[in-house]
Amino acid sequence: MANGAETARSPGWAVALIIALVCIVAGLVSGRPETVALAAPFALLVLSGRSTVDGAQEPSVRIAADRRMEGSGRLRLLLTSLPPGGAHTAETTRAEQSAAGNARPASSLVAVTLAAPACPADALVLRADEDCPLLVDVPGSGEIAVLSYGSAGFSADLMITTAFVPAPAVRVTILPQLGGTVALPVSRRLSGVTGSHTSRRPGEGGELRSIAPMQPGDQLRRIDWRATARRSADQDRLMVRRNFADAEASVLLIIDQGHDLPASTEDWFSSTTDLTGQGSLHVARTAAATVAASYLAAGDRVGLDDLSGTRRALRTASGGRHLEQIRTRLAGTAVVPRRRRRRDPVPPQGAVVLVFSAFLDPEPARLLRLWHAQGHVVVGVDCVPQLERTEASPAQALTVRLTLVRRRLLLENLRAEGIPVLSGAAARSAAPHTTSRDARGPGLPGTTTDTEEFGAALDLGSGLRLLARRTGRGAGQTPAPGTTRSLP
Amino acid sequence: MARTAQPPGVRAIPGRAGLIPLWTVRCATALIGVLLGGVVWAGSAWIALPLVVAVGAAILPSTGLVALSLLLLVVSYAVNMPDGWPWLPVFVAGLHALFILYLLLLPLPRHGWISILALRALALPYLRLQALAQPVAFLALLVDDAGSNLVVVVAGVAAVSGWSLWLVRRRALRQADRVVGGTST
Incomplete structure (x- = not known):
C-alpha cells in the first residue's frame, strides 16, 4: 500500500517557519518580547520537523472483506494497518514491537481516503496501529468494486508527511440468492438414463407403460400374476408389466447480458452504472439461479450460456458443486455489448431452454423462435424489474414509453407464436423461503409497472407450474395450435 | 419527476x-x-x-x-x-x-x-511543545513587566533555559533507554 512512500516535510513546516520569522522580526522591530514569545511553538515545530525528517514512519493500510453481512445489504470490511515491510501481518508486527519495548510505532497517524462508487471521498484518520471495520453497501448480486481507497501518513506533530498512495480497490463477488423451488417443465424427448422424470422410452422406471405377454429377455420379477390370471384363462402364457424408463432433464439457461435496465427509468439516461444492483441483470441472475437450483435438486442437468458470446458456455451437468459454479458464473455476468457470433448456441437434445432477457431487441426473440421450431421447450423470462417511472423530462418519458411499447409488441408476438414469456421480477421479489405458490405477480398497488400497463404476465413460479402441467399432460403429443395461448 | x-x-x-x-x-x-x-x-x-x-x-x-x-x-x-x-x-x-x-x-x-486515539496522539506532541512555549510566554511577560530590573530578567532567562535543557535531556535519555531496551531483547 503505502510502503515505499516518500517522506517529506509537510507544507505546514514552511508555514510554521514563516510565522516564526514574522513574529520574531515584528517583536524585534517593535521591541515587544511578547510578540517574540508567539513564535515559540512555531520555532519548536520547525526544529521538530527538521530533526525527525529521517525517522517518520511510512503508513500502510489494507482493506479486505470481512465476509460478514450487516443486514440490509451492507458488507463489513476491515481496515488493518500493515507494517512498513508489508510482508508480515499487523498482529505479528505488533507482537514484535511489544517485544522490543516499543508498543506504538512512533505514534504516527494515517489518513485513509475512502471512495465508495459515485460518492465523494471521505477521510478516516487513525493512529497507525489502529484497525477499523467499515460498512459498505453492496448490490444484490454481481461483481463490483465496492470501495476505492488510498492512504497517506504523517507524524504526530504534523511536520512530516508521506505521499498519498492509492491501493487496489476492494472487489467483492455477491452470489445471486436462491428463491423458492419452482415447478420443473421437462421436454417430451428426455434423453438421460437416470433421474426423476418419466421418459417415453421403455425401461426400469416407475410408470406403467403396457402389460404384454412375456417374451425372451423379460425378467421374472416383471410377471404380473393378476394380469396373467385375468387375461390368460388357459394359463398358457405369462403377462409382464413393462414400464417407462426414468430420465433426467437437460436445461439450458441463456443469459442476455447486453443490457442492464435499472428499475428507476430516470437511471436509464444516466451515464453512471446502476449502483443499487437491482436492475434487469440482477433479476436475471436471481431467476436463473432459482431455476438452476430447482432442476439440480431434482437431479437434472443444467447448462449456462450467454448471448454475448464472450465466455465459454458452462456445459450441462448436475450436482451441488455445479450449482455453485453456475452461481459464480452468474455473479460474474456484467453488461457486455453483444457481438456477432459464428453460430447460435446449440441446446442439448430434448432440452428445456430458458432465455433470461430484458427483450429490448429482437435477438432473444429470434433465438426463442429458432429453438421452438427445433422442438425444444422454450421459455422466455422477462427480467425487467418493477419500474419506477421517474423520467425527468418529456423527451425521456417519450423514450421510455416507446421502448416499452416496442417491448410489448415483441413479447405479444412471442406469446402469439406459442412461446411463453414469464416475468422474472416476481421471482426476485419472492422471499427465499416462500414457495412459488406464494409468489404473486408483479404490480404493487400504487406503483406503475409496464406489465400492468401492457397486460399481465405470469410470474416465474406460476408460469413454470402451468408449463409443467401442460408438458406432462401432452406427453407424446404435439400441442394443438392455440393451446399455448393459455400461457402468457 | x-x-x-x-x-x-x-x-x-x-x-x-x-x-x-x-x-x-x-x-x-x-x-x-x-x-x-x-x-x-x-x-x-x-x-x-x-x-x-x-x-x-x-x-x-x-x-x-x-x-x-x-x-x-x-x-x-x-x-x-x-x-x-x-x-x-x-x-x-x-x-x-x-x-x-x-x-x-x-x-x-x-x-x-x-479517531479519539488519533486525537490523543496529536495532543501529546502539542502538550510537549507547550511545556516549552508556556514558560517562554511567561518569561516574555516577566521581561515586559520588569524590563529595567536586570536581576529578574536574568533569573527568568536562566530558569527557562534550565527548564528547556532538562526537558531536552530527559527526552534524550528516554530515547536512549528505548534503544538499549530494544537491542537487548
Missing part, C-alpha cells in the same frame, strides 16, 4: 465507536480562530476579516488561507494588544492549537472521521 441532489451511491461508514466526525473538528477549529480573532480585533470593524478567513481556512483546503489567517492573528496581536497583556500564554496555546488543527484538516476531504 423530481431530481435528487444526493449522490447515487452510499458512503462507506466506519462500524465502530470512538470516532469523531471531521465536521466537529472543523467547527472547533473555526471556533478557536473566531475567538482569537475576536480578542485581538475587538472594537474594530475589521473584526469580520479574520473571522471570515479563519472559518474559510477551517473549511477550504488552502495553505494560503491558513497562513493568512495565522498572520492576521499574529500581526494584529502585535499591533492591537497592549504591553503586559496577561492572557498571552492562553493566546500562545490557542495559536498553536489552531495551527495544528489547520494542518490536520489541510490534506483531508471535507467529510470524514477521526
Whole structure:
C-alpha cells in the first residue's frame, strides 16, 4: 500500500517557519518580547520537523472483506494497518514491537481516503496501529468494486508527511440468492438414463407403460400374476408389466447480458452504472439461479450460456458443486455489448431452454423462435424489474414509453407464436423461503409497472407450474395450435 | 419527476465507536480562530476579516488561507494588544492549537472521521511543545513587566533555559533507554 512512500516535510513546516520569522522580526522591530514569545511553538515545530525528517514512519493500510453481512445489504470490511515491510501481518508486527519495548510505532497517524462508487471521498484518520471495520453497501448480486481507497501518513506533530498512495480497490463477488423451488417443465424427448422424470422410452422406471405377454429377455420379477390370471384363462402364457424408463432433464439457461435496465427509468439516461444492483441483470441472475437450483435438486442437468458470446458456455451437468459454479458464473455476468457470433448456441437434445432477457431487441426473440421450431421447450423470462417511472423530462418519458411499447409488441408476438414469456421480477421479489405458490405477480398497488400497463404476465413460479402441467399432460403429443395461448 | 441532489451511491461508514466526525473538528477549529480573532480585533470593524478567513481556512483546503489567517492573528496581536497583556500564554496555546488543527484538516476531504486515539496522539506532541512555549510566554511577560530590573530578567532567562535543557535531556535519555531496551531483547 503505502510502503515505499516518500517522506517529506509537510507544507505546514514552511508555514510554521514563516510565522516564526514574522513574529520574531515584528517583536524585534517593535521591541515587544511578547510578540517574540508567539513564535515559540512555531520555532519548536520547525526544529521538530527538521530533526525527525529521517525517522517518520511510512503508513500502510489494507482493506479486505470481512465476509460478514450487516443486514440490509451492507458488507463489513476491515481496515488493518500493515507494517512498513508489508510482508508480515499487523498482529505479528505488533507482537514484535511489544517485544522490543516499543508498543506504538512512533505514534504516527494515517489518513485513509475512502471512495465508495459515485460518492465523494471521505477521510478516516487513525493512529497507525489502529484497525477499523467499515460498512459498505453492496448490490444484490454481481461483481463490483465496492470501495476505492488510498492512504497517506504523517507524524504526530504534523511536520512530516508521506505521499498519498492509492491501493487496489476492494472487489467483492455477491452470489445471486436462491428463491423458492419452482415447478420443473421437462421436454417430451428426455434423453438421460437416470433421474426423476418419466421418459417415453421403455425401461426400469416407475410408470406403467403396457402389460404384454412375456417374451425372451423379460425378467421374472416383471410377471404380473393378476394380469396373467385375468387375461390368460388357459394359463398358457405369462403377462409382464413393462414400464417407462426414468430420465433426467437437460436445461439450458441463456443469459442476455447486453443490457442492464435499472428499475428507476430516470437511471436509464444516466451515464453512471446502476449502483443499487437491482436492475434487469440482477433479476436475471436471481431467476436463473432459482431455476438452476430447482432442476439440480431434482437431479437434472443444467447448462449456462450467454448471448454475448464472450465466455465459454458452462456445459450441462448436475450436482451441488455445479450449482455453485453456475452461481459464480452468474455473479460474474456484467453488461457486455453483444457481438456477432459464428453460430447460435446449440441446446442439448430434448432440452428445456430458458432465455433470461430484458427483450429490448429482437435477438432473444429470434433465438426463442429458432429453438421452438427445433422442438425444444422454450421459455422466455422477462427480467425487467418493477419500474419506477421517474423520467425527468418529456423527451425521456417519450423514450421510455416507446421502448416499452416496442417491448410489448415483441413479447405479444412471442406469446402469439406459442412461446411463453414469464416475468422474472416476481421471482426476485419472492422471499427465499416462500414457495412459488406464494409468489404473486408483479404490480404493487400504487406503483406503475409496464406489465400492468401492457397486460399481465405470469410470474416465474406460476408460469413454470402451468408449463409443467401442460408438458406432462401432452406427453407424446404435439400441442394443438392455440393451446399455448393459455400461457402468457 | 423530481431530481435528487444526493449522490447515487452510499458512503462507506466506519462500524465502530470512538470516532469523531471531521465536521466537529472543523467547527472547533473555526471556533478557536473566531475567538482569537475576536480578542485581538475587538472594537474594530475589521473584526469580520479574520473571522471570515479563519472559518474559510477551517473549511477550504488552502495553505494560503491558513497562513493568512495565522498572520492576521499574529500581526494584529502585535499591533492591537497592549504591553503586559496577561492572557498571552492562553493566546500562545490557542495559536498553536489552531495551527495544528489547520494542518490536520489541510490534506483531508471535507467529510470524514477521526479517531479519539488519533486525537490523543496529536495532543501529546502539542502538550510537549507547550511545556516549552508556556514558560517562554511567561518569561516574555516577566521581561515586559520588569524590563529595567536586570536581576529578574536574568533569573527568568536562566530558569527557562534550565527548564528547556532538562526537558531536552530527559527526552534524550528516554530515547536512549528505548534503544538499549530494544537491542537487548
